[in-house]
Amino acid sequence: MxxxxxxxxxxxxxxxxxxxxxxxxxxxxxxxxxxxxxxxxxxxxxxxxxxxxxxxxxxxxxxxxxxxxxxxxxxxxxxxxxxxxxxxxxxxxxxxxxxxxxxxxxxxxFPSPTTALSLAIFFWFVLALSAIDLKVLLLPDLLTLPLLWLGLIYNSLYGTIPLEDGVYGVVAGYLALWIIYWGFRLTTGREGMGYGDFKMLAAIGAWCGWQALPPVVLIAAFVGIFISLIRILMHKAADKTLPFGPCLACAGMIVLGWLNLT
Incomplete structure (x- = not known):
């Protein structure tokens, strides 16, 4: 046994x-x-x-x-x-x-139990957030904020990245989408995303560091485009809102897994 x-x-x-x-x-x-x-x-x-x-x-x-x-x-x-x-x-x-x-x-x-369990915690949170976002277009603070703090705690204890990179990742992740949000709103008069997306990218930054945020956003954008193309080919409603949370979740999991493999 x-x-x-x-x-x-x-x-x-x-x-x-x-x-x-x-x-x-x-x-x-x-x-x-x-x-x-x-x-x-x-x-x-x-x-x-x-x-x-x-x-x-x-x-x-x-x-x-x-x-x-x-x-x-x-x-x-x-x-x-x-x-x-x-x-x-x-x-x-x-x-x-x-x-x-x-x-x-x-x-x-990831044969290391510490690494596997830590990534499993991240996976659990982003999967739950994705399902809720798809269901009601909401990324609750009750999940995004614990995910953020757990990322900082993980890096303070095991140091996949330096803790300061995680802290800067939180700040950069939130501000990056905040700037995009207000730029889009001032230009078009419409909201392109919700505040939950800011907090989710900040949480990903806590786990992956500020350096990983550009590839995270790029991969998330490609995932969103890919899903949109599939919906068009399947003749789904084009005007139905596509939440960005699942795209961020997919990108965050890919980048975090890559960081722990290298």
């Missing part, structure tokens, strides 16, 4: 299991955090990340533990609620699967 835990595949297996559990909690965050931030919704009933217990969004019946086994319960129930037979969105299982796969891949690419 010890040899399995210490082996590369054993570590990857445990990380995948951790990702599966983390993905299940991420689904709670994605669903409940926007509700918590909506004053109209929160005034109608108390809800937070811990209470009440998990329930069906359609019939509001509390779920038993065997209805909450990550990925497995959705498969066994064939994507339907046990109590009202309402369809359970496939997105819950996709989040759990992607999180498990991402954690396992990080364990394979």
């Amino acid at each position: 010890d040899s399995l835990v210490l082996s590369g595949w054993g570590f990857s297996l445990w990380m995948g299991l951790l990702g599966l559990i983390s993905g299940s909690f991420m689904n709670v965050v994605i669903y409940r955090l926007p509700i918590m931030l909506d004053t109209k919704e929160t005034s109608s009933g108390d809800i937070n990340l811990w209470l009440p217990n998990s329930f069906c969004p359609e019939c509001h019946h509390s779920l038993r533990w065997f209805d909450n086994i990550p990925l497995l319960s959705w498969l066994l129930l064939r994507g339907r609620c046990r109590y009202c037979n309402a369809t359970i969105s496939w997105r819950y299982s996709v989040i759990e699967f992607v999180c498990a796969l991402g954690f396992a891949m990080l364990a394979i690419l």
Whole structure:
């Protein structure tokens, strides 16, 4: 058993299991955090990340533990609620699967547990932020700011980059998009992005350093263009807002992974 835990595949297996559990909690965050931030919704009933217990969004019946086994319960129930037979969105299982796969891949690419776990934390936050941004066009401070502080703490303890580079990365990341935002708004009279994007790039700067911000923004822009082209080819609504958060998340993960590989 010890040899399995210490082996590369054993570590990857445990990380995948951790990702599966983390993905299940991420689904709670994605669903409940926007509700918590909506004053109209929160005034109608108390809800937070811990209470009440998990329930069906359609019939509001509390779920038993065997209805909450990550990925497995959705498969066994064939994507339907046990109590009202309402369809359970496939997105819950996709989040759990992607999180498990991402954690396992990080364990394979980065054999050091410290590095793999640290990058897994970054991956968890940016994936949750991306899902919320796609859902409600929001990057909550309750996720962007902890991600920022965790980046500075990580670099102060393990020093992938000098801590001062991370601090400057926070400042440069926020100001870069702040300047673009106001330049676009003064020129066109419209808002091109939200303040959450500033904080997300600042958080990426805390992890990657100020030197990494130009490639992060460049990669994010290319990701945005690529997604836009796919939407055009698939005849999706051209006027539908494309959030920038997922593009930043993808770019930040690529650059941070590259920094830790080199």
